[in-house]
């Protein structure tokens with residue numbers, strides 16, 4: 104039997120990426136609250152560290168005018184008008200202030216000649232409501248995420264945040280509309296721990312591992328998402344998943360949009376700059392959904408390199424100095440994994456699964472809201488696992504890092520406030536019972552005959568890549584739905600190899616696999632349900648945006664293994680939906 | 686190509702001693718060593734245990750001894766190490782299971798150098814200014830991903846576990862040479878102690894081991910100089 108340990112805190116942060124650490128720093132600054140951060144990875148291993156290109160804020164440091172209202176407009180247009188304008192206003196208004204705050208925490212941004220934070224161009228970011236590209240992405244070479252993660256971890260140490268490293272949350276104690284804590288597996292020992300809390304925030308990141316070609320870490324398995332879904336909390340806009348145009352061919356490793364921001368150009372087999380055709384004004388710097396679709400269309404028309412499923416990202420005109428100084432990591436990836444030098448050779452790329460616009464529905468303070476807009480007391484969500492919604496149907500580059508710190512900070516402040524007025528609510532008898540049963544049952548399969556979790560993952564990833572990616576149809580999605588149901592049944596029969604307690608990643612892999620199949624199902628059902636094309640959700644059988652019927656968010660709640668779908672209105676405050684051209 | 690992975694195994698719950706296991710299979714020369722280890726875990730033996738996450742040399746989870754040299758398993762291609770590949774955990778730490786080591790001491794050394802920005806003056810409304818040259822002075826050491834490849838390749842750290850090790854010094858360097866930071870007096874005092882920088886014998890193993898190509902020995906030298914300057 105697994106032994107059980109118990110802890111009580113005021114506030115718990117699940118996840119130690121940029122969003123979780125920002126919330127933790129703000130909770131710690133409140134002083135008297137007992138706060139713990141639980142993370143299945145050492146904090147500095149979190150995927151925020153891989154973010155490359157920049158964090159968006161209208162600082163206007165480059166001798167060009169910029170305003171947060173322009174940033175707001177670009178974000179709304181980028182979202183294909185599905186983003187909530189009240190939330191987007193909060194984000195764009197607060198982003199300059201949080202970027203300065205990161206600088207004050209010591210973040211080593213790259214600098215301009217006059218010593219200010221350096222900024223570069225990024226897709227979809229423009230001046231004067233769409234006129235021309237503007238330099239808005241604040242960067243630290245192409246290691247912006249690494250610097251944010253390091254800086255926030257350093258600040259957590261400074262503020263004495265208490266960490267439970269390599270603790271994986273495996274259940275949430277949600278009862279009668281309130282969250283009373285979580286159950287976590289101490290990976291090092293295999294023991295279960297019950298954490299009781301007044302307020303808990305999920306900051307568990309994305310779920311890109313559901314697809315075959317992805318920029319996401321193997322650990323980005325969407326735990327926070329399937330955990331809330333299993334406890335009857337809805338997920339919002341799950342049909343909107345972003346494919347970044349430029350992943351390294353076959354590997355999916357990201358090549359930042361910053362390469363195009365610095366002047367890189369996409370070319371097809373004939374060497375043509377094909378984006379001129381698809382986005383005459385912004386060209387290579389159009390929104391990601393637009394560029395990914397263009398690449399797919401080029402490939403379909405037989406204009407991929409040598410007729411194969413990839414195109415070239417040409418950075419040779421940037422020159423050695425720009426590449427070595429502003430894009431050193433990219434140069435390193437190309438040399439290490441492709442054996443090519445981007446200074447002289449084009450980079451083979453294909454779209455790669457990258458970012459979840461959808462997620463756990465929240466208000467602008469990170470507070471989770473249910474199907475009818477009712478709050479789930481004591482439960483918060485921030486970062487990529489949350490859906491505020493500031494990204495709507497398509498996220499602009501540099502807006503996730505902004506989202507992490509703006510809403511991480513707001514949630515930290517709101518949770519502290521909530522904790523002061525709230526009491527610990529009781530948990531039912533044997534709160535770890537469900538998790539214990541689930542994990543013991545999986546452990547008892549060790550060495551027996553059964554399904555291999557890795558094989559289920561492989562089939563799911565291929566299926567999602569072929570049927571539920573950049574272009575979708577009723578036929579493809581319906582087929583995926585049937586096959587995912589089969590995969591889900593097979594996932595119930597997974598048998599693992601490793602019978603041991605300590606550091607059993609065979610066990611956690613299997614557990615995550617089941618959750619990912621559930622998320623793949625929800626994503627597919629939401630995609631099937633939305634019969635229009637908007638942002639990253641592109642239905643070839645319904646090629647147009649349909650504001651009359653579909654200018655609304657999807658909410659999916661899982662009942663008896665199937666998604667029940669509801670809707671909620673989009674907040675429109677300043678910018679009426681218009682046709683979207685770049 | 687056909688490859689033979691010889692992998693260090695330690696499974697304390699089922700067997701007392703450590704041993705090597707061999708796995709032979711087909712791989713592409715362009716596969717990462719990590720892809721080979723994943724192949725073993727996913728298809729040949731699910732009990733094989735190692736830390737991994739981003740798979741492209743940023744998160745620092747999978748520093749291992751690969752044919753006797755500390756490297757990130759996700760940053761070396763199979764074709765570059767050859768068809769016989771020996772995999773062992775980092776040296777000098779307690780092994781928990783297979784390739785997973787206990788990193789607690791490593792992180793406590795890291796924490797001992799005040800690895801955070803110190804400046805108690807009220808900040809301006811906008812950013813603090815920093816010149817391009819001043820930003821360059823500590824650029825190299827900002828790249829550290831705390832993978833421990835350097836510290837576990839250092840003979841001084843092997844022989845004296847209390848030596849704070851190259852990684853902690855790199856982290857301290859990042860702040861000492863940042864002209865916005867004001868915490869260096871305390872930091873240099875800590876680094877000047879018995880188990881601080883002076884244990885470094887400039888063997889350069891750390892520099893060779895660093896997957897981010899940080900000039901670690903040079904950085905340690907700069908910290909030594911700063912301590913001397915501070916004292917005089």
Ligand SMILES: Cc1cc2nc3c(=O)[nH]c(=O)nc-3n(C[C@H](O)[C@H](O)[C@H](O)COP(=O)(O)OP(=O)(O)OC[C@H]3O[C@@H](n4cnc5c(N)ncnc54)[C@H](O)[C@@H]3O)c2cc1C
Nearest residue numbers: 118119120122143144151156157272308486487501503504
């Ligand atoms: C390669 C790449 C480049 C990018 N570049 C940019 C960019 O330039 N600009 C930009 O704005 N955005 C960028 N993004 C997007 C952005 O980096 C991510 O969306 C963001 O970092 C996610 O942060 P997060 O805090 O939500 O989660 P993450 O940083 O992913 O952290 C998730 C945390 O949750 C923990 N966790 C997960 N499950 C559990 C569990 N069950 N129990 C306990 N802990 C758990 C993990 O240990 C980890 O600490 C990029 C993304 C990628 C992949």
